[in-house]
Amino acid sequence: MPRFAVSSALLGGVVACLVAAVSISPAGAQPAPVVQTEFGPVAGVHRAGVDVFFGIPFAAPPVGGLRLAPPAAPAAWTAALQATIPPSSCPQTASADPAGLASNTEDCLYLNVWAPQSAAAARPVIVWLHGGGFVEGYGAARQYDATRLAEQAHAVVVSANYRVGALGFLAAAALDAADARHVSGNYGLLDAQAALGWVNRNIAAFGGDPHRITVMGESAGANLVLGLLASPASEGLFQRAIVQSSTDGAHTVPLAQAEAQTYAHALDEIGCPGGPGLLACLRAAPVQAFLRMTVRPTMVQDGAVLPLDPFAAFQQGRFVRVPVLIGSNARENYLFTARVESDVLQRDLTRADLPAQLKASFGGAAEAVLVQYPPDAYVNAATLIGSVLTDRRFACMANLARADMSHFVPVFGYQLDIADPAQQQPLPQGADLPNLSYHTSDLGYVFDNDVEGRPLLGYHAALSRMMIGYWSRFVAAGDPGTVQDAAVGVAWPRYTGEHPAVLSISAAPAPTETFAAEHNCAFWEHAGLVARTWQ
Numbered sequence: 226m227p228r229f230a231v232s233s234a235l236l237g238g239v240v241a242c243l244v245a246a247v248s249i250s251p252a253g254a255q256p257a258p259v260v261q262t263e264f265g266p267v268a269g270v271h272r273a274g275v276d277v278f279f280g281i282p283f284a285a286p287p288v289g290g291l292r293l294a295p296p297a298a299p300a301a302w303t304a305a306l307q308a309t310i311p312p313s314s315c316p317q318t319a320s321a322d323p324a325g326l327a328s329n330t331e332d333c334l335y336l337n338v339w340a341p342q343s344a345a346a347a348r349p350v351i352v353w354l355h356g357g358g359f360v361e362g363y364g365a366a367r368q369y370d371a372t373r374l375a376e377q378a379h380a381v382v383v384s385a386n387y388r389v390g391a392l393g394f395l396a397a398a399a400l401d402a403a404d405a406r407h408v409s410g411n412y413g414l415l416d417a418q419a420a421l422g423w424v425n426r427n428i429a430a431f432g433g434d435p436h437r438i439t440v441m442g443e444s445a446g447a448n449l450v451l452g453l454l455a456s457p458a459s460e461g462l463f464q465r466a467i468v469q470s471s472t473d474g475a476h477t478v479p480l481a482q483a484e485a486q487t488y489a490h491a492l493d494e495i496g497c498p499g500g501p502g503l504l505a506c507l508r509a510a511p512v513q514a515f516l517r518m519t520v521r522p523t524m525v526q527d528g529a530v531l532p533l534d535p536f537a538a539f540q541q542g543r544f545v546r547v548p549v550l551i552g553s554n555a556r557e558n559y560l561f562t563a564r565v566e567s568d569v570l571q572r573d574l575t576r577a578d579l580p581a582q583l584k585a586s587f588g589g590a591a592e593a594v595l596v597q598y599p600p601d602a603y604v605n606a607a608t609l610i611g612s613v614l615t616d617r618r619f620a621c622m623a624n625l626a627r628a629d630m631s632h633f634v635p636v637f638g639y640q641l642d643i644a645d646p647a648q649q650q651p652l653p654q655g656a657d658l659p660n661l662s663y664h665t666s667d668l669g670y671v672f673d674n675d676v677e678g679r680p681l682l683g684y685h686a687a688l689s690r691m692m693i694g695y696w697s698r699f700v701a702a703g704d705p706g707t708v709q710d711a712a713v714g715v716a717w718p719r720y721t722g723e724h725p726a727v728l729s730i731s732a733a734p735a736p737t738e739t740f741a742a743e744h745n746c747a748f749w750e751h752a753g754l755v756a757r758t759w760q
Contacts, residue, residue, distance in 0.1 A: 258340075262427045265302035270309050271342070275372050276431075278338040279365060280312035283423040284416065286332035287388060292508050293400055293412065296334060296419040311337070311365035315388050316512050318361070321564075321650070326363045329512045331392065336385040336420050337365050339375035340431040347434035349700040352424055352463070353384040354417055356444025356665075358474070359522040360390050368649050373673040373680060377690065378697035381433035385420035387413040387449070391491055391515040394522035396483040399503040410483060410525035414452050421453075421462040439465040439700040443668060447471035451626065452524050454544045455535035465703050467696065468551035469667050471626070473618050476759040477526035477534045491518040536622075536757035539629040548703035549630055550696075552639030552727070553623045558614035559663035560650060562607050567653035574606040574657065582610055586617075590752050597748050607657045619664075620744035621755040627720050629757075636720045637705055638727035640740060641667050643688060649676045671696065692730060 258276040259268045269278035284296035291297055312335035319327035341348065353369060355362035363369075364384035371382035387393065393413035400409030417440075425435050440463040442450040447468045452475065453459045454466055478487050492498055494517040497506035526534055538544045566573055574582070579600065583591035594613060603609040620640075627636045645651075645666040652658060670689045673680050681689045695705040695717060705717045715734050718726040727740040741747065749755040 259305055260430045262430065263423075264299055266305040267308040268305040269338070272372055273376065274342050275375050276338075276340045276342055277372065278308040278340075278431075279310055280335045281306070281308055281338065282334065283336050283385065283420045284334035287334060287392070287412075288331050289508065292331065293392065293395060293409070294403070295412070295415045299334075312386065314361075314363035314365075315386050315390075316392055316516060317357075317389055318516055320357075320361050326361075326366070331512055333386050333388070334416060334419070335364075336383055336423065337371075338428075338431050339371040339382040340433070341375050341379065341381070347429065347437075348432055349378075349380045349437040349439065349697075350424060350428050350433040350435070351378070351380050351382045351467075351696075351700055352421060352438060352440045353382060354387065354440065354442035354446035354449050355384070356442070356446045356470075357389060359394060359413065359445045359448075362389060362445065367678045368668055368674055368676070369672060370674060370678050371672060374671065374693060377673065377693045378700065380697060380700055381428060381431050383420070383424055383428070385417065387416035387420070389413060390522060391488075391495060391518040392512075394524065395491060395507075395515075395518070396480060396488050396525050396527075397492060397503065397507070398484055399499075399507070401480075401484075403504055406527075406529045408480060408525075408527035408529045410480065410488075410527060411452075411530045413522075414449060414456065414524060414530060417449055417453060418456070418458055418462060421459070425462060436464065437701065438463040439467055441467035441469070441696075443469040444472065444664065445474065448475035448524070451475040451535040452477075452531060454547075454549070455533060455538040456530055456545075457532065458530065459545050463545075463547065465547050465700060466545075466549045466551075467699065468549065468623070468626070469671070470553050470557060470619060470664060471551070471623055473622050473755075474521070474523065475535050475622070477524045477531055478759055480525050480527045483523070483525045487520060487523065488518075491520055494518050534758050536626060536629070539626055540757050542633045544630070544633075546634045548635040548637075548699070549627070550637045550639070550699050550705065551623055551627050551630075552641065553615075553619045554662040554664060554666050555640055555642040556611060556615055556658075556661040557619040557664045559608075559611040559658045559661060560652065560665065562611040562614065563652045563656035563658050563663075565610075566607060566657060567655070574610060576600055576606050579606055579609065582606075583613070586614065587754065590754060593752060597745055605657055611658060611663075616744040616746070617749055617754055620740070621746040621749045624725075624741050624744070624746050625750070625755055625757070628722065628725065631720050631722060635703060637699065637717055638720045638725070638740070639717075640727055640729050641670070642729050642731040645669065649674075651676075667692075688730070691734070695728075 257268045282299040285299045313330040314326040314328045315333040364386045375382045396410035495514045641662045644660045650665045670692045673689045699705040717728045726736045
């Protein structure tokens, strides 16, 4: 049963009890904030100067005939929905990611709103899309609590769930036949568009400005933002985009290839091996069956939702033309390299491992990579592998995207180059790598949260205020401008072909034009390993 599909009598009783509770509250106590949305009223809670609403449905539960289909509108309600409890995550298995939460609940298309109470005028809006490799993640995770971000950025913040794994991205011919556009896949992307549509229609009631919406994501969420930029149906849904630590996973696979190759074995894993009954089997299979898919999900170039690979769309100027802030962390892949050591090899990488490790990632180009990254230049094998994959998977893909988009829209690039302040995803114990700015290190600064959800302290708090200051100016005006806070903060120049400026967010923040050289991007592009189509 949907969270909001309860009897009006029961809800009436709940509301009556709430009214009674308010009437006997101590003098000066604030009643719960209530906001009318297009589908019905929602009641939230006050928290540190911010009104918080959890679990507002933006789409119907994607079950039955709505499983593996575009999101549909939710049913309306009349009594106030008690939006005080975080909703379920979409179906996924447990993981080391603190935002990954095991769930078998398909009724998961909900969003959360943090709205500052003191609003003299409509505030800019941030819509946050979580990471998790398209297989996990959760919009209401503790690390994404946006109370301090909303207050410091003077913005209304929204976080949204989207379908992940096979339920979010599976493509199959039987699903094409059931779709009005004759395509399949990209359901997670369609969920994000549905959430943005809800924000456009409803956010003014929460004090937000529907004409200043920024879509922001990290990791897979950043890949989803790139997909949104490349999707024609996104036109008008947002006016700015923030892309944090996007990866080569933003590439799409052509629909025919996805069905014949990428997802073909997944049907067997789910227990629906094709034939005339495939659609009925997929709609009836237990949710746990979809968690068996072993292939890494990817967006699909289907000719409708995504006519082009996002990187090809950026090169051709065929994308939603809004200002874009895009960057990465200086040592992104250190997190994943450390996990290979701890979880796969169960020992430290050695130089003897390098040929096999590089061949597994780069095939015939492995020797050229080893020449470009000589082992003697690195303190150990782990830092070499971590640096190689940082450059290939993160830094140079972001650089390619911003270089192409900068011909058409204002683009601002950054690199976070400071240690993780909160260890929200700590390196495995005994990792043979230093605690530098690896993947997810930006999250603590942007949300001003440590691993327990507490505010950062001291020097890290100052850096957090600086980052939130830059982000807030961008969401307000489309330009991060200059922020001065605790003696840190410098002018952030626009990235152009003539001046490819990237702001180093570090102990001594400064713009630099050497990012591409530092990450060997010319080598990767020349080798065809950083490209505008799937490799």
